[in-house]
Amino acid sequence: MAIERTLSILKPDAVKNNITGKINSYIESSGLKIIAQKMMLLTKKQAELFYEIHKDRSFFGELVEFMTSGPVIVQVLVGKNAVSKYRQIMGATDPKQAEKGTIRGDFADDISENRVHGSDSLENARKEIDFFFAEHELV
Ligand code: GDP
Numbered sequence: 001m002a003i004e005r006t007l008s009i010l011k012p013d014a015v016k017n018n019i020t021g022k023i024n025s026y027i028e029s030s031g032l033k034i035i036a037q038k039m040m041l042l043t044k045k046q047a048e049l050f051y052e053i054h055k056d057r058s059f060f061g062e063l064v065e066f067m068t069s070g071p072v073i074v075q076v077l078v079g080k081n082a083v084s085k086y087r088q089i090m091g092a093t094d095p096k097q098a099e100k101g102t103i104r105g106d107f108a109d110d111i112s113e114n115r116v117h118g119s120d121s122l123e124n125a126r127k128e129i130d131f132f133f134a135e136h137e138l139v
């Protein structure tokens with residue numbers, strides 16, 4: 001099993017609803033470690049760039065507006081198979097399809113406000129971590 005890093009975002013709805021501690025407890029209980037964490041307010045430009053892959057989707061405008069609607073917490077998680085493990089504990093993109101016991105299954109109701117982001121591949125994890133963090137910030 002490979003030790004990997006992945007990028008996590010606790011989205012504005014998680015911060016607004018005061019559940020970032022609860023979400024971090026799901027992360028920590030899974031064995032993943034948080035090696036970097038910061039709260040920030042994304043600019044429109046940052047959100048557009050981060051979600052560039054979805055720029056032609058009908059929900060892109062709504063997604064950018066949501067991601068800039070309040071502070072987020074960006075994190076780097078490390079552990080065995082961190083990319084797929086975090087995707088597992090996040091649950092399905094659409095909370096209605098997410099299993100109980102997952103973050104989205106337990107805390108979210110709607111696909112447009114699904115509490116968390118997690119990188120979907122090792123390659124994207126590297127790019128996404130670089131997008132938010134300098135190497136020296138990963139402790
Ligand atoms: P993820 O990797 O599980 O976050 O899912 P995707 O990469 O497919 O989508 C990125 C994000 O876009 C999701 O987490 C949702 O916040 C948002 N999203 C996806 N599909 C929809 C949709 O149909 N409507 C809205 N409003 N947002 C969506």
